[in-house]
Amino acid sequence: MWKFLHPYANPEVSYHFTNKLLPWLTALTAIFLTVGLLWALLFAPADYQQGDSFRIFYIHVPAASLSMGIYVSMAIAAFSSLVWQLKLADASAAAMAPVGAAFTAIALITGAAWGKPMWGTWWIWDARLTSELILLFLYLGVIALHNAFEDKNLAGKAAGILTLVGVINIPIIKYSVEWWNTLHQGATVSKLGKPSMALDMLWPFIFCFIGFSLLVAVIICLRFRNEILARNSIRPWVRELVKKHDS
């Protein structure tokens, strides 16, 4: 049933497929992000308690959610690399790490900027904030390991093991607001049940969420291309590509 995926284990096939995807993803990203952010900034209503500071929500929640989603994807890639020896999975994990780190940083910074006026503090060592900070350190560790070795196979193994060990942090972040008495509030947008959010706030949120997700996909595709080229530099098809680029 999964035979259709097999050609994509070939770096050349994946490289050209990624190239084909990029223009479409970029266009969709531009549309969704523009609509979402303009809606969030200009047209969404202010919160009756939090006022216009609530607009930070439209960046903070997608960023935090994506920071966890990217880490899980990275863990799946690391697992694939370790178990099935897929070299391309290493390349994809290396491509995802900086993007995840960036979005974790965005989640932490926007959260702090929101917390200062709302909670009275930029930071607090509560369960969710602390575990999200640990997630940032995990990302930085993975990036460091990928860059620490000349031999990319060794680098991939080391970074992959760190990724898999760190995956326990994801359920901790997600359930921290249920398991512990934390300052950070619980889930506003329930994915399975009916959302407890007003529709004129839910729609800009959906557009922003999809827009940022697509942006993540675009950036990962860009970095994945670079990783494929760098890791397959002796192959004739790469040499052809480089020659064509220089001419």
Next chain:
Amino acid sequence: MQFTSFNDFINMGGYGFYVWLSFGATAFILTLLVINSKAGHLQVIKKIAQRKQREDKLNEARKLRKKQNDQAIKEVTE
């Protein structure tokens, strides 16, 4: 629109500093990330081209040395 004037928009109901700090930091980080990702493409291509140049040079040097060696051996055995 939720805001009646541009100044109101910047002010964000008193929370302007925090809202624009958030949106600004996000834009800054994402811009850096995109620029880094795109620049990486050119860097990788340049590095591969340099490597090919170095390999070609080494090949040339090896071929030349082999020719010189063969020449020297021929002279000695004559």
